[in-house]
Amino acid sequence: MIGMDTLYDAEGVVAYALVFILAAVPWIELLVVIPPGIALGLDPLAVALLAFSGNLATVYLLVYAHHSLNSVWKRFRMGEEHRPSSGKKKKVMNIWDRYGLPGLALISPIITGTHFAALIALGLGSKKYPIVLWMSLSILMWTIVVTVASYYGLESLKHLLE
Template identity: 60%
Template sequence: MFGIESLYSAEGMFAYALVFLLAATPWIEILVVIPAGIALGLNPLAVSILAFTGNLTTVYLLIFAYQYLSSTFDKHKSGENKKQLSKRKKKALHIWNKYGFPGLAFISPLTVGTHFATFVALSFKSKKYMVTMWITGSIFVWTVIVTVVSYYGIESLKWLLG
């Protein structure tokens, strides 16, 4: 199994491949992968493109496969699992009601992750094209912000430390 620590020992093209794979992994968001890649001296533009593409790839797979996954999941739920699911749905519904889907999409990298936000939106019967548009926009905006902040933050640290 690989994790963010495997990026620290990677070199060359393997390091860039890990950026893509780690960004594609749920719960390891671009907020972690981009600063790590830039701090390790990888090309910031390449890191941002690979992280964006990696994260978006698995989100699009989730959107595409949602109907199949949800029907399979529904078939295998027991009564106890339904109670647990309803608690999770209530919490997600609270977030949904407070921020709406655009709000959830844009805060998801900071809070619950883009994959979970996508799943929540689809489970609340949002249109796939709207989920695709908002999540893509969110991932793009956060990729740009995190790349710029990471690059200039690391450059500032280098300058300060001499």
């Protein structure tokens, strides 16, 4: 299985390809891929672009494949009686009512991951276009913040160690 150790051992084009692939994997995503990529000496701009693209590609795939996934899920669940816990449902709805899609999208890389957040938004009835818009903006914002913090944090550490 491809993991962070594989990234540490990779060189050249393979390392850049792994940044893209690992950023696309749910729960690894760009927050976990960008700092090591920059620390390994990869070009920060390339790392940022590849991490952004990888993460965004799979979020788009999930959003646009949701209809198919949802119909399979409904067929699988046919015959089962499913009643979500009213307490859990109430908490989720309170958060959703308070912050909505923009709040979910902006906090998702830290709390749930972007992939799961997109599925939550779809499950709560959001339309595809607003989800894609807010998730794209969120992923872009986090890519910039994490890239800048990683690059300048590493540079500051280098200066302290000199």
